[in-house]
Amino acid sequence: MAENFSVGDHVGWNSEAGEVSGTITKVHTSDFEYKGHSRRASQDEPQYEIKSDKTDHIAAHKGSALHRIGDK
8 A cells, every 4th residue: 555645745756857856735535637637536545746846847646656755
């Protein structure tokens, strides 16, 4: 089971451009629309919106794609 994260957690993930990091801004526990696409989320498998540390880009990822950076 993937780790659960909270708003404010600093996380990282792999992208085509390499390692990216950011801060979680929203936790979705039910299905939602993101950039014109339906995304699946549930209490057991939430999805997270993360604001990149280097840009204003917001990404959405499952917890299984994320790892915690530093201490909370």
